[in-house]
Amino acid sequence: MKIAVLSGKGGTGKTLVSVNLAAAASESIYIDCDVEEPNGHLFFKPDDIVLEQIMVKVPVVDENKCNGCRTCSDFCKFNALAYINNKLIVFDEICHSCGGCVLFCPKGALSEKTKRIGQVEYGTSKNVTVITGRLNTGEASGIPIIKKLLHYVKNKNTITFIDSPPGSACSVMESVKDVDYCILVAEPTLFGVHNLTMVYDLVKLFHKPYGVVLNKCLEEENPAEKFCREKNIKILGKIPFDHELGMMNSNALIAVRNSKPYKVLFASLLQTVIGEVQHETIVNP
């Protein structure tokens, strides 16, 4: 069972929700797909870490063979190649490693070299297997790292929580495309509704079953809740705007492991989510 946690912007509570749901399960896997700034590990402080380097291939040119025909630069959708002053320039950070330029070069002037773009860290924190992706600063795309992260759980049945990157761009799509269920985390503001709409549109586009967790809830009117009611979106649970929770979070403490009321809250949310996923597999197998 793979469950992705999404939100339209950072700071909404993806990590809070995914870390605590993973901690509330008897045995689980937590995957941090927010490879540009992974932070779930700060809470789990995993032990026995095993590192795996993530490499991609980028083109190198043999200037003696290149005749300047520009087949490669015309082919590249990302404009990672330019031909200036009788010389081919390769922009490694722009390259998406498709290999097309090497394939199409009629002179065989291009070959591939490997380049390290980041790493995956495997570790454990009590009942949770913690897997973190980390993209090197300045790299354009974390997709190869996210693919590696999700490959790890491909044939595993353990309940898995995927802490997705913020927003609704390629890296988020890659994180959710093979999941069984999506949890959308929303803030109780108009801005929060705008951000919720972004991920709501995304999960509908991918035909994923989904539900919403309302975070930072106050007594007053909640525009995100109103949006859910209008659109008939399942509200999975509510997390209060609470000083105690904020303090635990600021001190990188997992609420489920440090507070009885939050242990109860997230255990209940977990049961709701599992119920929804099982219901979905029966209705839409």
Place this chain on the structure above:
Amino acid sequence: MKLAMPVNDKSIEASISDTFGRTSYFLIYDTETQKSVFVDNSAANSQGGAGIKAAQIVVDHKAEALLTPQCGENAAKVLRPGNIKIYKTQYVSIKDNIAAFNKGELSLIEQIHSGFHAGHGEK
């Protein structure tokens, strides 16, 4: 001398575009003959690396100087080996900038921004 400028319309009366990589057109202007040639910017709708492709277009049209309000890092990496000097525009209109260039009033661009990549940039 051949000048290149990112412009909003195919007219010498038009204005300079706010962006370089994703401008709609380039004007290639010859200061000696005073002839204007407008070129479509095929980089405008690129998925990425628009600055690189746009700079390639400017180089291919054998411009010797680029007048632009701003220029990104990757575009600069293409323009420099292409021996193109990058000047900062001072006015909205094309004509005013050409006049200022001819009088030697435009200065070389100092600040090359690191790029707005994939739309999450701020200006």
